[in-house]
Amino acid sequence: MLKINNLSVKVEDKIILNGLNLDIKPGEIHAIMGPNGSGKSTLANVLSGKKGYDVSGKIGFDGNNLFDLPIEERAHKGLFLAFQYPIEIPGVNTTNFLKTSLNTIRKSKGLKQLDALEFLDIIKKKAAKLKIDEKILQRQLNVGFSGGEKKKNEILQMSLYEPKMIILDETDSGLDIDALKIVADGVNTLRDKKRSFLIITHYQRLLNYIKPDFVHVLMKGKIAKSGCMELAEELEKAGYEKL
Amino acid sequence: MKQSPIDTSKEYKYGFVTDIENVKAPKGLNENVIKFISNIKKEPKWMLEWRLKAYERLKNLKEPNWQKPKFPKIDYQNLYYYSAPKSFENKPKSLDEVDPKLIETYNKLGISLKEQERLSGVAIDAVFDSVSVATTFKDKLTEKGIIFCPISEAIQKHPDLVKKYLGSVIPITDHYFATLNSAVFTDGSFVYIPKGVRCPMELSTYFRINASQTGQFERTLIIADEDSYVSYLEGCTAPMRDENQLHAANVELIALDNAEIKYSTVQNWYPGDKDGKGGIYNFVTKRGACRGKNSKISWTQVETGSAITWKYPSCILQGDNSVGEFYSIAITNNHQKADTGTKMIHLGKNTKSKIISKGISAGKADNTYRGLVDINSKAQNSRNYTQCDSLLIGNNCGAHTIPYIRNKNASSNIEHEATTSKISDEQLFYCNQRGLNQEEAVSLIVNGFCKEVLQQLPMEFAVEAQKLVGISLEGSVG
Ligand SMILES: Nc1ncnc2c1ncn2[C@@H]1O[C@H](COP(=O)(O)OP(=O)(O)OP(=O)(O)O)[C@@H](O)[C@H]1O
Numbered sequence: 001m002l003k004i005n006n007l008s009v010k011v012e013d014k015i016i017l018n019g020l021n022l023d024i025k026p027g028e029i030h031a032i033m034g035p036n037g038s039g040k041s042t043l044a045n046v047l048s049g050k051k052g053y054d055v056s057g058k059i060g061f062d063g064n065n066l067f068d069l070p071i072e073e074r075a076h077k078g079l080f081l082a083f084q085y086p087i088e089i090p091g092v093n094t095t096n097f098l099k100t101s102l103n104t105i106r107k108s109k110g111l112k113q114l115d116a117l118e119f120l121d122i123i124k125k126k127a128a129k130l131k132i133d134e135k136i137l138q139r140q141l142n143v144g145f146s147g148g149e150k151k152k153n154e155i156l157q158m159s160l161y162e163p164k165m166i167i168l169d170e171t172d173s174g175l176d177i178d179a180l181k182i183v184a185d186g187v188n189t190l191r192d193k194k195r196s197f198l199i200i201t202h203y204q205r206l207l208n209y210i211k212p213d214f215v216h217v218l219m220k221g222k223i224a225k226s227g228c229m230e231l232a233e234e235l236e237k238a239g240y241e242k243l
Numbered sequence: 244m245k246q247s248p249i250d251t252s253k254e255y256k257y258g259f260v261t262d263i264e265n266v267k268a269p270k271g272l273n274e275n276v277i278k279f280i281s282n283i284k285k286e287p288k289w290m291l292e293w294r295l296k297a298y299e300r301l302k303n304l305k306e307p308n309w310q311k312p313k314f315p316k317i318d319y320q321n322l323y324y325y326s327a328p329k330s331f332e333n334k335p336k337s338l339d340e341v342d343p344k345l346i347e348t349y350n351k352l353g354i355s356l357k358e359q360e361r362l363s364g365v366a367i368d369a370v371f372d373s374v375s376v377a378t379t380f381k382d383k384l385t386e387k388g389i390i391f392c393p394i395s396e397a398i399q400k401h402p403d404l405v406k407k408y409l410g411s412v413i414p415i416t417d418h419y420f421a422t423l424n425s426a427v428f429t430d431g432s433f434v435y436i437p438k439g440v441r442c443p444m445e446l447s448t449y450f451r452i453n454a455s456q457t458g459q460f461e462r463t464l465i466i467a468d469e470d471s472y473v474s475y476l477e478g479c480t481a482p483m484r485d486e487n488q489l490h491a492a493n494v495e496l497i498a499l500d501n502a503e504i505k506y507s508t509v510q511n512w513y514p515g516d517k518d519g520k521g522g523i524y525n526f527v528t529k530r531g532a533c534r535g536k537n538s539k540i541s542w543t544q545v546e547t548g549s550a551i552t553w554k555y556p557s558c559i560l561q562g563d564n565s566v567g568e569f570y571s572i573a574i575t576n577n578h579q580k581a582d583t584g585t586k587m588i589h590l591g592k593n594t595k596s597k598i599i600s601k602g603i604s605a606g607k608a609d610n611t612y613r614g615l616v617d618i619n620s621k622a623q624n625s626r627n628y629t630q631c632d633s634l635l636i637g638n639n640c641g642a643h644t645i646p647y648i649r650n651k652n653a654s655s656n657i658e659h660e661a662t663t664s665k666i667s668d669e670q671l672f673y674c675n676q677r678g679l680n681q682e683e684a685v686s687l688i689v690n691g692f693c694k695e696v697l698q699q700l701p702m703e704f705a706v707e708a709q710k711l712v713g714i715s716l717e718g719s720v721g
């Protein structure tokens with residue numbers, strides 16, 4: 001699904017990632033942990049195509065050379081990033097945004113456009129399933145949303161677009177226990193043989209609910225260590241110092 | 244299926260020229276040209292005298308020069324003041340007699356007059372260069388006593404109404420362009436809604452400049468008699484030409500007791516090319532008088548075209564409890580310039596006005612909101628609320644807000660809010676990540692920004708206007 005080969009990323013001559021390799025197969029869930037500032041969000045941004053980075057290396061994405069695709073085409077082909085800090089867009093109604101996005105993605109796949117009623121039907125069901133308060137859908141996109149509401153809105157979009165390569169950037173940070181379960185449920189519901197996840201987190205707690213196939217530690221621009229759930233437990237106890 | 248004057252293709256698609264033989268007045272501005280116009284329109288003597296009075300006045304006037312956008316001197320002697328398709332020498336009496344080439348032009352523009360007549364609920368008067376082509380739906384309106392016709396026809400058939408109201412809101416002495424218009428106006432629409440009548444459909448005029456080196460000077464006069472209501476929409480396009488073409492229209496609205504006029508404009512004149520060559524100078528005077536008590540005039544404008552837009556649709560709130568509203572979207576891209584806003588003159592007691600202005604600037608464009616709120620000493624308990632928001636796209640454009648406020652009445656109250664924001668790269672990235680390309684993202688954000696104003700447009704035009712908003716900003720982000 002996603003094969004990262006010798007990825008290096010610089011910003012203004014500061015090296016953030018330095019020869020990173022990672023292979024995510026269809027159906028796998030990978031977790032990435034790592035100290036603050038180790039480059040986790042940078043990795044997520046580069047994968048989704050954010051500009052402003054000096055990038056080298058090769059990334060294959062579902063049969064494509066990822067770097068050939070503009071940001072929106074990556075999204076059309078099923079790459080989804082749940083942002084660590086979802087941005088506010090004043091004036092833009094949340095429901096309208098979600099509908100426009102979904103229809104754009106559907107259009108790229110040759111699927112029929114949903115009208116307002118069809119869309120409302122779908123979004124209401126998805127929101128109910130994730131126990132997300134519909135009221136936020138009437139508001140301007142992310143404007144004045146609490147931290148948790150912003151994260152839930154990302155998860156709602158994830159379940160709506162049904163992407164195949166999902167990157168969650170600290171979606172669990174700042175969530176209460178109930179919201180954490182909502183995020184985990186969202187992931188577990190979508191989990192299947194064809195879909196892959198890259199979950200960036202600082203805490204073992206989310207991973208307990210999700211049970212990833214692999215856990216990696218990102219340090220000094222590389223994957224410093226890989227393992228399974230036990231690695232997350234170790235880190236929780238001993239921190240990154242020992243590595 | 245409703246037709247709409249607004250189309251939504253990528254490039255400026257109205258840039259074509261229709262090859263039609265024209266009858267033109269001799270080039271230049273002088274008494275003879277004015278007589279020529281008046282004569283060809285078979286005008287009564289009083290009308291010619293009125294025009295000549297304006298012309299006399301014009302000789303002593305100078306163009307105003309306080310506006311922000313500057314422009315090269317216009318050579319008024321090098322313009323044609325009258326141009327009409329030859330086939331109009333004997334005016335057609337019905338659509339079937341209209342030159343098929345003209346009908347075709349309007350079809351290209353998305354306004355099928357024939358279809359219009361049959362299918363839609365919008366009555367249209369189409370003005371091609373200097374003459375009205377056809378007014379659809381005449382019969383239905385006549386039933387209710389509504390008059391909707393070219394102003395040249397109204398001058399002949401309804402002289403009392405025209406005499407009474409023409410120039411009563413914009414006097415012929417007003418200012419250079421208004422006075423120029425009074426002297427040489429060629430056509431435009433006339434609307435009269437009788438007492439107690441609610442106009443059952445949108446009335447719409449569609450303006451088209453076709454001929455080269457031609458100024459377009461329409462004159463629109465709308466009178467809503469007591470307890471009546473009308474909603475009116477105008478749309479505009481012009482061919483792409485390297486030269487700048489002048490469009491100096493006058494629009495006068497009069498609302499009597501308890502009457503309401505809603506006037507919407509979607510202005511998409513040719514804006515010039517990417518380097519600022521060509522485009523329309525849109526110097527228009529629009530003014531409404533809320534003459535009766537409890538009357539209301541509401542202006543909504545979506546200004547996306549023209550090289551320079553320079554206009555202030557205004558309300559004179561004379562009647563007690565009268566209401567004036569101004570909702571505006573002004574979009575400038577590339578080298579376009581706009582200096583637009585409104586004047587709300589509060590004279591009557593308990594008068595209210597509301598101004599919502601959304602300025603969007605991209606490329607190297609410059610966008611100014613300029614507005615006056617004037618509350619007279621006799622306008623007890625009057626209120627104004629003004630909100631001016633500017634949105635910038637990129638780093639090379641400008642936005643300015645210039646509110647003038649005069650309050651001579653202690654019991655009255657003026658509120659003004661203004662914001663300036665920018666579309667950030669982070670916002671665009673977020674939208675891109677959700678599948679929208681740059682243009683779709685900008686369109687979505689800008690439409691969100693303008694929503695309050697778009698909502699004011701008649702339903703059948705709002706959707707098209709939304710698309711137009713997106714199109715006029717194409718290429719504005721890298
Ligand atoms: N545009 C930029 N300009 C300068 N430095 C940057 C830029 N983007 C990222 N960095 C730096 O790169 C490093 C990695 O940042 P990144 O946000 O990827 O870390 P992270 O692993 O996600 O951290 P956290 O756990 O705190 O979210 C940090 O030191 C950060 O300051």
Ligand SMILES: [Mg+2]
Binds near residue numbers: 169
């Ligand atoms: Mg981060």
